[in-house]
Every structure is written in structure tokens, then in C-alpha cells.
Amino acid sequence: MTTIEILWVDDEINHLKPHILFLEKKNYKVTPCTNGADALDLIEEQNFDIIFLDENMPGLSGLETLSEIKNRNATIPVIMITKSEEEYLMEEAIGSKIADYLIKPVNPSQILLSLKKNLDHSRLVNERATINYQQEFRQIALDLASVNSYDTWIDLYKKLIHWELELENVDNPGLLEILRDQKQEANSVFFKFIKKNYQDWFYEMDAPVLSHQLFSKVILPEIEKQKTLVLVVDNLRYDQYFMIEKNIQNHYKKLSETPFFSILPTATHYARNAIFSGMTPLEMSKHHKEFWKNENDEGGKNTHEEDFLKSQLKRLRKELSFSYHKIVNQKTGRELLQNFNQIKHNDFNVVVYNFVDILSHAKTDTKVIKELAANDKAFRSLTETWFLNSTMLELIQKAQKENIQLIITTDHGTINCNKHTQVIGTKSIASNLRYKTGRSLTYQEKDVYAVHNPNSIFLPQEHLNSSFIFAKENLFFVYPNNQNHYTHYYKDTYQHGGVSLEEMIIPCVTFTPKN
Template sequence: MNTIQILWVDDEINLLKPHILFLEKKNYQVTPCTNGADALDMVKENNYDVIFLDENMPGLSGLETLTEINNMVSNVPIIMITKSEEEYLMEEAIGSKIADYLIKPVNPNQILLSLKKNLDHNRLISERTTINYQQEFRKISMELAQVNSHQEWVDIYKKLVHWELELENIDDAGLLGILESQKQEANQIFFKFIKNNYADWFYDDDAPVLSHQLFKKVILPEIDSSDKTLVIVVDNLRYDQYLMIEKTIANNYKKQKETPFYSILPTATHYARNAIFSGLTPLEMATKHKDIWLGENDEGGKNMYEEEFLKRQLKRLQKEYTFSYHKISNQKAGKDLIQNYNQYKDNKFNMVVFNFVDMLSHAKTDTKVIRELASDDKSYRALTDSWFQNSPMLELIKKAQKDNIKLILTTDHGTINCSKPTQVIGTKAIASNLRYKTGRSITYQEKDVYAEHDPKQIFLPQEHINSSFIFAKDNLFFVYPNNQNHYTKYFKDTYQHGGISLEEMIIPCAVFNPKN
């Protein structure tokens, strides 16, 4: 192991001899320096792992030396040490990207702690994360053996997502493999839970909030209690992707509460998002709003009438609110949304749908470049976050925060990376979705699906008297026997939705208050 090289710059360096001896006993090598000018020469000629820098020195001050060092080397941690507790000095030092800020007199253990924090940070976090997950792995395994409620499943899924985000930062392939196996086990048990309980949720007072109940039970009370509210629906946003963008939202908003809810089946935009806007199940939409509901075999976009569904829901709830509806599916629509902000900002609420994540998941299927950029869940999250950082959605959120507008962020369903095919046989009229099928005379692998032969039991419309629905479990996708190898290769490791998995069904809804 290489010795850590430290440059310590202080005009009273002789008084720090005990500190230097202490560090040398810990196998650090310390090079003393008494002024900023010499320090710059030494930085040019040597590769230091860390620099301790006194702020108050004759000649070049600590801050001036800091600026010059940053111009020469940008990746060396610089720890500033000063006698002064002046706030402006702290702000200038922090603004210059120092690694740490210590106030004299410092003791050797403070120095050691700062070194470990800056030099051993990743290793220490990795070791502790590994130990913590190993302990948590056993707890989660025990919970999976006993879970029997929808809330317990929310808690387990949130834990799995938490550890997925933690473990990806330490880059331990072995632990990530263990977590992936645990997620697969969880999805298999979750599938059985949904198969046994889903139909009852439409009649059970203790059921989770479902898509068609979200607006009335969660969103509307927030609108009622606020002067102005911005409601954003990001199509196809998984819980892990939401956590990524939430970090940026926290710069402008403080989370008030989070209410994860369950997407209805099929976990597809046609059903789940229309249910949110209408406040009705798909069966109720097909029955009560025949003029704007489109069935599986009807031509035209299946989500063309979201605004009308929302208007009718508000009327049914006797809410005469001024509101606007916007669907953002391309760059021009995003620019227009921002340019026209002043026209709708004073409404009681504004509803905005962003389709980017849905387009991303489809692009991963159809575009080789996107397949490579979003090759796994980690890169899929990163690509979502990258879009968000430069999106009209973030620009809109910043504008809303300045105008003291409450923010609600949610989605219609999630998505899952499909890796295994399961064979299905049916006529050309059955639905084309890879995670669910509906139609007559469908043949399938019984162990791989949740089949509902009477769709009305789960409040789905029945296109024909003998039509049924089937939903794929965990990470399976449907393929036909004709040209099966080609389609298996084409759709393997693509993101799909419509079936039953934690990723697709347990989804976020969060309420944020603007930071003043």
C-alpha cells in the first residue's frame, strides 16, 4: 500500500510538530511548508494526495494560495485550517471547493478524521454498506417469508430500492447479484400475492389506493387546501427513477409527504393513466363514457381524452376549479409550456403530463444507441436523471417554486427490464402488449401468468363474451411460437410494462411545499 503524501502549509509549521509526528506514526508522510509561494512550487513538482492549508499567512494568503492550487490541480483535496471564525471566510473557502474547513486549535484526532473522511471515504462507506446490507438481507428474507399486506409490500419494495441505490455506489458485482436475486424472489412472491388479493381490492375498505382513486383521495385534498397547485404526471416513472429526480427537486421544494400507491392492471398507459384522470375503473369508463373510451381494437390514440376525462371527474365531484392540462411529448411542446407559463400560473391547479420516460423505454426497444446507454437499471436511472436536469419539467418546477405553488409529482405505472420469454398463442386480434394480453382463445403457460377469464371481476371491459386477460409475472415477456427466436432476441433486456411486478405496480405520489 502506497504511503499517503501530505503537504502541510502553515507559517507556524514548527508549532505543529506533534501533529506531524502523530500522522507519521499512522504511516502518513508529511511535507512541511511555511508559505504560499513555496507551496505552489512544491505542488508543481510533486503529486500530493492531500493539502492542509493555513488561511492566515504573510505573503500569499490561504485563499489566494487555494485559488492558485485549484488552477494547477483540480482533484487534490484541500483542507483549510484557520484561526478565524468569520462567516465570509468560510463561505469563500467552501465556494472554492475545499474538502474540509477546520478551526484552530486543532487536535491530532481532528486531523486524522478529516484525512479519513476525504481519503478513505469511499472505502469506509463501501465496507459499512456491505456490512449493513448483509444484515438487512437476512431481515428482508424473513419479511418475504411472512409478508401478507399491501403496505408491507410497499415497505419491502422501498427497502430493496434503497439498497439497490446504495450498492450501485460501491460497485460490488457480487453484492449486486445477491440483491438482484432477492428482488427476483420478491417479485415471484409478490405475483402470488397479487393473484390472490387483487380482485378483492375493488371491494375492500382496507385496500391500497389504486389508480382510479388517486385523484380523489390524494391529489384533490391537496388542491382544496392550497391556493395554487402544480400536478405533474411523469409517464412510466418507477420508484427508483423518482428517487433520482427527487434529489434535484429538493433544491427548490421540501417534501411534505409521500403516498406510494398501486397501479391498476394492466399497468399500461391506456388503462392506468386514463383511470387517474377519469377517477373511474376501465370498466366504468367503457360503460359511462363510450364517446371517449377506446377499446383495445379501436383505432386512434388511447390517451387522447385525458383532459375531457378530468373535466368530467371534476364535474362529478362538484369542483368548479380553473385548471389547465398540458401533455409534453416533444421539445417544442416543452418550450411552449415554459413560454406560456404566465397564462396559466394563477389557475387553481395545472396538470402536466411528461411522456419522456415512456418514450425512453420504447426507444430502448427500437434504438440500438439507447439500448447501449440504458443497458441496465443503473444506466436507465442515470439517463432519466440526465434528461430531467436539462428538461422543461425542471424549469417549470423552478418557476412554480418562485410563485409559491405547491407541487405534486406522480406517475401512472412503472416498468421492468424483461429478460425471459414465455410463449403465448392467440389470434391476431389479441392485444400486442408484451406484458399483458386480452382476447379470445388465448393459450399460455399457466405458471407464468395471472389469468382473469371474467375481466369484470377486476373492473376491466370485456371486448367479446369469451375475452379474457392474462398478465405476465416478474420479468417475463410474451412471444408467439412463430419466429420465436427472433423476437426473443429483439425484446430481451428491454423495458416493458403491463404486467405484474413491484416495479410496475408500486409507484410514487409525493407532495412538495415550495422553499421560501
């Protein structure tokens, strides 16, 4: 066991011998020092794990010594010990990044507690997280064996995300592997649940909120209460949302959270158009032929979201002022911020942010992004870094100052695909890697949710014999010709359009501005 090296700096160090003996019995090694100048020499000669520093010493004061210590080694934790409780001293010490402070006279238990808090904190947190997950493991397994409703699936998925975030910094690869296996099993069971229940959700009262119902059931009631900024972050998974939520809460307080289900295919063309139109893809293809485009139609398939939203408001007989903006780069984001005063008086403003979607697609085509977003943990971290430096955060801050309510949601999630399944079809079938639609599709039955009558799940049917297939879990489709090349090219890339917890269960969260 490695001995912890402590430097204790106090001009009355002889009075602290009982404390030093107490610590040495606990297997700590203490180097005593009576002044700041000698302390600075010692830290040049030796490596200390932590420093106890008296605030009131002749010669170099405690604060002066602290400043010099931090100049030499900014990472070493320093615990300030002081007789004074004057506020300015504490502010100055804390501003200099002390790890902790104690008020004299200190007792051995206080010293020991401070040591454990600062040196053993990470280990204790890791041990507690490990123990808690081990206790929870059996309950998750039992839940997986009995889950039979959409709301219990939401709870279970969020529980798995919680443990993924808790354990990602724990130095226990075996435990993380167990959790990944549980997520894989959960997606396998979820796939069977969707195959059995998805079609019924369009006809039953006891069903989750789906994409085409989100605006009328969740967003509109909030808009009618207060001026609202609605942010739609394309392709935002629940775990990525949690990474940005903690930063949003610096400016806003969470009022409500409504997890909902993306419709199939979990792709922008279908899911986001459904949110803005308030219609299923089948209904859009019938009632908005001027806006809707089928798979093989030329042109952008999400260029009429504002038109869809206008039409939905008209159909709902709601006369509300609003603006619509799509942010695809820093330039368009800056332009929106500059024009914010012109739109802030609207009943609501909708802003679509495409960065996360762009990032997920870039992982397929760009080697640098493949390295930066090598796994879900890295992908989450990139999402948080983007958000902290984005115009989206600046827009949220502006809205908060204007006392504007905030809603954050998405159209679908994404999943890291690392296994392939073969599909055969004509050249006209959809190019998406997670779903296919067309005639004469040949596929592995066990790997897909096949819908031979697309109208039954409210999807348009381009041709009489057209069907849809959706890949399960983390699979992606490849064709037999040049299969090895495409398997290697698309392995470990983020895709969407299929059936998985990550793609289908997504957040819609309402916040109220903090004063």
C-alpha cells in the same frame, strides 16, 4: 497497504514536528514545505493525496497558493489551516473548493479526523452500507416469508429500493448480486400475492388506493385546500421518483406521500385513463363509448384525458377551474412556460410529461439509448439528468414563486425484461409484450396471471371468449414464429403492462412551496 502522501505547507513547519511524527507513526508519509512557491514546484514533481495549507504565509499567501494548486490539479483535496476566523477568508477559501479547514492551534486528533473524513470517507461509507445491508438481509428474508398485505408490500418494496440506491456505488459486486436476487424473489412472491388478492380489491373496503380512485381520494382533497399544480410523469418508477425528489426539495417541502397501486394492465391506455376518468376500464367502455377505445380500435387511446377529467369533476359535482397539458417535447414544454401566467390562477393545472415513457421505449429501438440505459442505475441517472435540464423543473420553480402547491404522480412503472415466455394466439391479440388479450390464448400457466372473465377485474371483454393474461416478474411474451429474433431484440428492454413491484407500486406525493 498504500501509503498516504501528505504535503504540509506552513512557514512555521518546524513547530509542527510533533504532529508530523504522530502522523508518520500512523503510516502517513508527510513532506514538509515552508512556502507556497516551493509547494507548487513539489506538486509538479510528486503526486500527493492531500495537502495541508497554512492560510497566513509570507510571499504567496495561502489563498494565492490554493488558487494555483487548483489550477494545476483541481481534484486534490486541500485542508486550509488558519489563525483567523474572519468570515471573508472562510468564504473565499470555501469558494475555492477547499476540502476542509482547521483553526490554529490544531492538535493531532483534529488532523487525523480531517484526514479520515476526506480520504477514507468513501471507504467508510461503503463499509457502513455493506455492514448495514448484511444486517438487514435476514430481516428482508423474514419479511418476504410473512408479507401478507398491500401496505407491508409497499414498505418492503421501498426498503429494497433504499438498499439498491445505497449499494449501487459500493464496490462490492457480490453484495449487489445478492440484493438483485432478493428483488427477484420479492417479485416472485408479489406475483402470487397479486394473483390471490387483486380481484378482491375492487370489492373490499380494506384495499389499496387504485388508479381510478387516486383523483377523488388523494388529489381532489388537496386541490380543494389550495391552488395546485398536478404533474403526471408517465412511466415513472419509484426509484426514479427518488432521484428527482431530492432536487424538488430545493424548492418544495414534502407534505405527504401516498403510494398507490396501478390497475392491470399497467399500461397508459388503462391506468392513466382510469386516473383522469375516475372509472375502471370496464366502466369507461360502458359510460364513455365516445372516448374509450378497445385494443383493436384505430386511433390514439389517450387522446381524451381532458374530457375524462371534465366528466369526473361533473360527476363529483365539483366546479373547479383547471387546465390540461401534455408535454411530449421541449417545444410544448416551452409553450406552457410562456403561457404560465394565463393558467396560474386556476384551481388546479394538470401537466402530463411523456419523456420517461419515450426514453423507456427508445431503449428498444435505439442502440445509443440501449448503451446509455444499460441497467436500472443508468436508467435512473438518465431520468435525473433529464429532469435537471427539463421544462418540468422550470415549471416547478415558477409554481413555487406563485405559492402554488405541487402534486407529483404517475400512471404506472416499468421493468427491465430479460426473459421470455411463449404465447400463441390469433393475429388480433394485443401487441403489448407484458399483457395479452384475445380469444384462444395458449401460454405457460406458471408464467402468467390469467383472467378468463375480464369483467371480474373490471376490464372490458371485446368478445365472448376473450381473456387477459399478464406476464409475471421480468418476463416478456414472444410468439413461436421467429422466436429467436424477437427474444434477442426485446431482451433487456423496459416494458410495462404486467405484474411486478416496479410496475404496480407507484408514488403520489404532495409538496408545499418553500418561502
